[in-house]
Amino acid sequence: MTEAIKAFNQVAHTYDDWYQHPQGRQVFEAELNAVNSLIPETGLGLEIGAGTGIFAEKLSKKDRKIVCLDPSKAMLIKARMRHQVAILGVGDWLPIRRKTLAFTYIVTVIEFLKDPVQVFFQVKESGKENATLTILFINSESRWGELYRDIGSKGDPVFQHARLYTLNEVRKLLETSGFIVTDSVGTLTSGPMEMEVDRTLRKPSVENGVIIVKSKPQKLKSFHKSS
Ligand SMILES: C[S@@+](CC[C@H](N)C(=O)[O-])C[C@H]1O[C@@H](n2cnc3c(N)ncnc32)[C@H](O)[C@@H]1O
Numbered sequence: 001m002t003e004a005i006k007a008f009n010q011v012a013h014t015y016d017d018w019y020q021h022p023q024g025r026q027v028f029e030a031e032l033n034a035v036n037s038l039i040p041e042t043g044l045g046l047e048i049g050a051g052t053g054i055f056a057e058k059l060s061k062k063d064r065k066i067v068c069l070d071p072s073k074a075m076l077i078k079a080r081m082r083h084q085v086a087i088l089g090v091g092d093w094l095p096i097r098r099k100t101l102a103f104t105y106i107v108t109v110i111e112f113l114k115d116p117v118q119v120f121f122q123v124k125e126s127g128k129e130n131a132t133l134t135i136l137f138i139n140s141e142s143r144w145g146e147l148y149r150d151i152g153s154k155g156d157p158v159f160q161h162a163r164l165y166t167l168n169e170v171r172k173l174l175e176t177s178g179f180i181v182t183d184s185v186g187t188l189t190s191g192p193m194e195m196e197v198d199r200t201l202r203k204p205s206v207e208n209g210v211i212i213v214k215s216k217p218q219k220l221k222s223f224h225k226s227s
Contacts, residue, residue, distance in 0.1 A: 004112040004161035005071045008051070011158060012074035016052050026197035030187045031136060031210060032058055034201055035105060038134045038183055038214040040064070043102025046126070048091040048119065049109030053079025060084075069094070091119035096126040103127075105134040108210075110170070111162040120177030124217055133179055136212045140164035143191040144209030167204055167211050179215040186211045 008015075018024040032055060039045065042063040047056045050068030052075050060066045068079045068086040079086040089095045091106075092115060104123045110116045123133050139145050145164050152159035165173075171181050186208025189198040204211045 007157050007161055008072040009074040016054060023195050030197055030199035034185055034187045034212045035136055038212050039105050040103050045103040046101050048106045050079055051075045053082045053084035055107050056084050057082045094122040094126050098125050099128050101127045101131050103132045107136045110137050111164055116173050117177050124178055130216055132214055132216050134214045136210055137170055138164055139208050139211050140166045141206040142209045144188060147192045174215050178218050180218045181213050181215045183214040
């Protein structure tokens with residue numbers, strides 16, 4: 001078990017408190033709206049690092065079924081309490097049959113992965129043809145990125161284990177794993193010190209606290225010999 005996973009086990013009992021805070025509630029709404037806009041309306045999906053299941057609960061609907069996966073037992077117990085289908089496991093070795101899923105999404109998780117490329121390879125294996133992978137990440141170049149780096153460097157139990165990424169870095173990780181970005185949006189354009197959160201979806205820039213990218217497997221080019 002990584003130090004990050006141990007940390008999530010320890011903070012699980014208070015993890016969702018932030019979403020009750022007036023600012024946290026707006027951040028949740030902004031992130032939920034952004035993820036919702038970049039995942040398919042129908043099909044069976046997987047949330048890797050689903051934590052307490054707070055996103056899966058809101059994003060599930062009649063024709064869009066979501067399975068929660070997380071290595072932190074304490075976080076997953078919360079997801080079960082939300083009546084979510086929950087599997088204990090890591091994204092690095094998905095306990096999912098090949099070519100099963102219509103989509104996968106990940107919310108503030110790549111920051112805590114030792115090897116994001118390995119996780120993306122696994123996502124590709126478990127997805128049907130053209131299954132999408134949507135990733136929400138903290139924008140390393142934003143004011144929110146600065147804040148989380150700062151609290152991490154001061155020993156925050158969770159963010160001391162985080163590695164933040166820029167949009168270009170995430171794009172490269174995806175390309176290395178055989179995915180291509182097809183769409184992207186940014187939100188949280190207001191800074192962490194502003195209580196009124198800007199929840200609009202925009203073209204990604206350094207102003208956005210979080211960026212959401214949608215990707216799909218890159219088709220291998222076939223080479224035909226001309227006679
Ligand atoms: C910041 S939390 C995000 C939880 C949830 N997605 C949310 O936004 O409320 C990061 C989650 O990633 C999980 N995690 C850490 N390492 C992981 C791994 N290798 N595979 C899958 N999930 C992992 C942690 O247990 C934790 O629940």
